[in-house]
Amino acid sequence: MSAVDGRAIVVTGAGRGLGAAFAADLAGAGAAVVVNDVDAAAADAVAAEIRTAGGCAVADPHTVADPEQAAAIVERCVAEFGAIDGLVNNAGLTYEAMPWEDDPVRARAVVEVNVLGVVYTGLAAIRHMRAAGRGSIVNVSSGAALGQRTIGVYAASKGAVASLTYSWALDLEDSGIRVNAICPKAYTRMVSGSARASRHTPPEHTPDRVAPLVRFLVSDRAAGITGQLVRCTGSELHIVGQPYFKAPILRRESWDVDSVERAFVEVFGAHLEPFGLEKRLPSRLRKWLGPARSA
Template identity: 30%
Template sequence: METQLNVLVTGASRGIGRSICDRLAQDGYTVTGIARTRPADWPDAMPFYTVDLAERDAVKKTLAEIAARAPYYGLVNNVGFVPTGRLEDVDTTELYKAVALNLEVNILCAQALLPGMRALGRGRIINIGSRAALGKPARTLYSTTKAGINGMTRTWALELAADGITVNAIAPGPIATEFFRDANDAQNEATRKLLAGIPVGRIGQPEDVAHAVAYFMDERCGFVTGQTHYVCGGITIGAA
């Protein structure tokens, strides 16, 4: 692989995002992380930008700084917000935060890095969605915005194909992260049923998602675009 291929990962500080950063760095990419908080153990040699990704103006300013450093070959839109609640309990004020973190920041990042990708003549955009886009109880706002990622991915893929830029989505199922534990009570019967129904017999790990990202990021993966890839242990098939 050509050296010095720059990749930006949002929501990079923990969980799936951190695992993606570690994997891509191991694969030889020059990884830049962006999130609200820099981890204490973040490598000094790996650039990191601290910003609240729900704050539009601050995000735009930070992205301008990042894009000015060098052209970026890859973008992983990983940051997300998981509001929960059944329909009768949904707080619609949370809709705007969900749109900001699950959709708008993806657009802002892609807009900022697109000129550099076009200058390189190639690029990879990977949007992290969710199996919940197919429907999940108590996830009205989350599933709505994550379903939007699928449509966004397909549209961008069509618009950017002629530029040598592929755009794909990864939709994880149950992954052992803080997000999952916060949104799924381990004592809840629905959570126990969900985990017991995973066909491969285990919950997913952040590394499982990172591996899928590495596939889509590879320069040899230039003939795959506009796809949503489920990393779900077979639960999507089982639900069908």
């Protein structure tokens, strides 16, 4: 018997890519899976493939971006399988644009799916899990949350998912519900059309290589593990560090603009953080270090 055998699990955005791989892997290990995707035909196809392979799955076409429809996804799981033991919040959107060319309509859609979709589906699942005294949620964040060019809104949405994960883990630990997040790196349809895909995501980084991490986190084999952000590229697996308050901490009774400037000139200038996934140095440090050392 596997660690997820007989468990009822919802996977959102499971009509293709990472979600489809997660759903197939979980079902192959004995879980009953709700394959959710707004592309009803894609969800039906994935669920049918799972059943053909001997697994248990139903398709669901609701959108996570609407609170009532998100709740309906969870209720479908409870109605079909009698419970919801796990939730994989995978549904997501992305696009590339420079900030001065960005489209508010597209930005809003990304936030509604990537952030509110996680909130709405998570809240519905949490109510059932809390009543049962157990459950596991795996949210899909991204390394882009550290900062990445041309996808600022997407990066912000995934940073929000990480923060939500940490907060829910704190709130739900005493309820027997674990909440973790993953930062997957995989070549999927969502990224295959972007210039970034060819530069940063080799085709061998396939979704099925990330699936074992999700199965582990959603199962009791990960008992005691909560509030963690885990990055998996298929070949690499590591914990993503949480932001922290960095020393030195300067103290005075009150701060004005002049004293703040002195703090940066005299102290903080030597402690500025490289930023973004490419670890770019702030301009002040680049000027001090020179081109050879700041490259």
